[in-house]
Amino acid sequence: MRISELSSRSGVSVTTIKYYLREGLLPPGRQTAATQAEYDDQHLRRLRLIRALTGVRGLSVSTTREVLDALAEYTGDTHRLLGLALGSIRVGEVPSGDASQAAEVQALVEELHWDVHASAPARTTLAETLASLRALGVPLDWRTLLPYARLAERTAALDLDQLEGLDDPLEAAERALLLTVLLEPALMALRRMAQENESARRHTS
Amino acid sequence: MRISELSSRSGVSVTTIKYYLREGLLPPGRQTAATQAEYDDQHLRRLRLIRALTGVRGLSVSTTREVLDALAEYTGDTHRLLGLALGSIRVGEVPSGDASQAAEVQALVEELHWDVHASAPARTTLAETLASLRALGVPLDWRTLLPYARLAERTAALDLDQLEGLDDPLEAAERALLLTVLLEPALMALRRMAQENESARRHTS
Numbered sequence: 001m002r003i004s005e006l007s008s009r010s011g012v013s014v015t016t017i018k019y020y021l022r023e024g025l026l027p028p029g030r031q032t033a034a035t036q037a038e039y040d041d042q043h044l045r046r047l048r049l050i051r052a053l054t055g056v057r058g059l060s061v062s063t064t065r066e067v068l069d070a071l072a073e074y075t076g077d078t079h080r081l082l083g084l085a086l087g088s089i090r091v092g093e094v095p096s097g098d099a100s101q102a103a104e105v106q107a108l109v110e111e112l113h114w115d116v117h118a119s120a121p122a123r124t125t126l127a128e129t130l131a132s133l134r135a136l137g138v139p140l141d142w143r144t145l146l147p148y149a150r151l152a153e154r155t156a157a158l159d160l161d162q163l164e165g166l167d168d169p170l171e172a173a174e175r176a177l178l179l180t181v182l183l184e185p186a187l188m189a190l191r192r193m194a195q196e197n198e199s200a201r202r203h204t205s
Numbered sequence: 206m207r208i209s210e211l212s213s214r215s216g217v218s219v220t221t222i223k224y225y226l227r228e229g230l231l232p233p234g235r236q237t238a239a240t241q242a243e244y245d246d247q248h249l250r251r252l253r254l255i256r257a258l259t260g261v262r263g264l265s266v267s268t269t270r271e272v273l274d275a276l277a278e279y280t281g282d283t284h285r286l287l288g289l290a291l292g293s294i295r296v297g298e299v300p301s302g303d304a305s306q307a308a309e310v311q312a313l314v315e316e317l318h319w320d321v322h323a324s325a326p327a328r329t330t331l332a333e334t335l336a337s338l339r340a341l342g343v344p345l346d347w348r349t350l351l352p353y354a355r356l357a358e359r360t361a362a363l364d365l366d367q368l369e370g371l372d373d374p375l376e377a378a379e380r381a382l383l384l385t386v387l388l389e390p391a392l393m394a395l396r397r398m399a400q401e402n403e404s405a406r407r408h409t410s
Binding site: 011051109112120121122126130132133135138144145147149153154156158160175178179180187191192196197200202 | 342
């Protein structure tokens with residue numbers, strides 16, 4: 001397809017597509033004339049992925065390129081690929097606060113027997129959230145988080161189920177990124193709705 | 206306490222406190238001299254709540270005032286108060302997309318027998334996320350979300366457990382706000398870590 005069709009099918013303007021091409025986020029098309037190139041479904045998929053990373057999650061262009069480069073490098077090592085896809089993005093807005101709770105997060109991970117890299121950004125998010133909540137007078141330690149973590153285990157199993165049957169590991173990694181990044185607001189919305197329901201159940205007759 | 210102590214105990218600058226006082230987010234202190242007022246623990250708690258709403262979640266000052274006014278108005282009606290505290294904040298960055306999936310969200314809510322207000326912002330978030338994921342080529346309908354919703358029910362029960370034993374309904378509403386808003390990054394971090402662990406379990410020997 002021409003760049004104009006790539007634009008209309010992806011919903012990304014031609015100007016922006018050209019910018020991604022210049023910045024190396026999108027591989028060049030097959031040159032068919034001096035000023036014309038042909039693009040395919042791979043380009044379309046890649047473009048959607050870039051939009052998910054930059055648009056929805058607000059990653060910078062350079063961080064997005066790092067994530068995409070890493071995805072390309074580790075094709076074939078599914079776990080490594082998924083780990084990268086899942087672990088490379090920081091989780092939302094991180095509340096400020098000191099991160100001295102690293103040891104506490106480690107205690108939680110050990111109690112759960114989780115296999116989680118020591119430098120996973122999610123550890124820092126967790127530590128800083130605990131610190132913030134305490135600063136605001138909400139007493140919460142890693143033991144309070146334990147039942148939440150057990151439910152997170154089951155959520156993660158559902159997530160990984162969505163990736164089964166995708167033979168192309170690069171496609172699986174892309175899907176993992178999309179699910180992790182885009183499903184977050186949906187899961188938080190479900191929690192809000194469930195809270196409202198639970199509150200009605202407990203507090204109205 | 207004086208405004209300087211209120212500042213040092215809350216970590217909010219005197220300039221910012223004075224701004225909140227002018228904007229009516231923080232009730233005035235007890236005037237002790239022409240240029241001096243006395244503040245108490247209520248002020249401190251309110252200030253922490255304002256910081257959580259504006260700082261961590263990035264609500265505007267006017268939205269924050271609406272939320273706080275509503276909290277004050279409904280003291281005594283615990284469910285209404287919690288509903289307000291939990292429902293009044295939109296969930297994170299909402300991906301753009303049309304919201305024609307409202308009927309689908311309704312189908313999910315009915316299947317679950319959830320008691321959720323028709324205008325709950327979380328419904329829109331959910332509908333728009335489904336639309337976005339489909340636009341990105343990830344086939345997902347409300348039935349896929351059903352097991353996620355069942356886990357959200359259990360998460361919500363844990364959330365509400367944290368509020369038990371708080372006799373002051375205003376305190377319960379404040380705690381609900383803090384837990385909902387501040388626990389989100391922690392829950393998403395737990396999901397990331399659990400995904401990494403689950404991926405290791407499935408894909409490495």
